[in-house]
Amino acid sequence: MIDNICVPLQLFDLEGFVSAYRAFFNKYAGNDIDANEAVCLMASFEDIPMPNHDGLDPVDLILNNNIMVFFQLHESLADEKSLCIDGKYRNADGFDIGVADGYGFLVALEDHKITLYSALYDGSSGPFPTITLQGTCSVLEDCMVTFAKRFIRK
Numbered sequence: 001m002i003d004n005i006c007v008p009l010q011l012f013d014l015e016g017f018v019s020a021y022r023a024f025f026n027k028y029a030g031n032d033i034d035a036n037e038a039v040c041l042m043a044s045f046e047d048i049p050m051p052n053h054d055g056l057d058p059v060d061l062i063l064n065n066n067i068m069v070f071f072q073l074h075e076s077l078a079d080e081k082s083l084c085i086d087g088k089y090r091n092a093d094g095f096d097i098g099v100a101d102g103y104g105f106l107v108a109l110e111d112h113k114i115t116l117y118s119a120l121y122d123g124s125s126g127p128f129p130t131i132t133l134q135g136t137c138s139v140l141e142d143c144m145v146t147f148a149k150r151f152i153r154k
Helices: 014-029 058-065 138-149
Strands: 005-008 040-042 068-072 081-083 089-091 102-110 113-122 130-133
Touching: 005 138, 014 058, 014 081, 058 068, 058 102, 068 113, 102 138, 113 138
Parallel strands: none
Antiparallel strands: 005 113, 040 068, 068 102, 081 089, 102 113, 113 130
């Protein structure tokens, strides 16, 4: 089980979180693609997640534009193994999701608190992608929580 992580804004290093995500993304995707373009954006939970084609800064979108941003925490499952946010490779078949899907955090600012919702980007089940909140994130649960806790100030 993975619980949502909710902390006061001043106790969460959002810049550090996004910077670490960018470094992770560039590790497997290279520097030819802007990591900001790999996140998905939503104004509300009911919205269709939209790619960040303009490469807008996720920190600014979250803090100043009331946009929720989804960060996928593993590379595509198209290969046999997938690099995950903790730097380890895991077998793609252990994720129990499709190759167009991904687990990660949907990050939102609500009432001066940052909330990290464990979520699934589902790009394969319907005519449009969706992001749904999850109670479990398969083989990623422990590393997702460990990753998020690195950015909580004490």
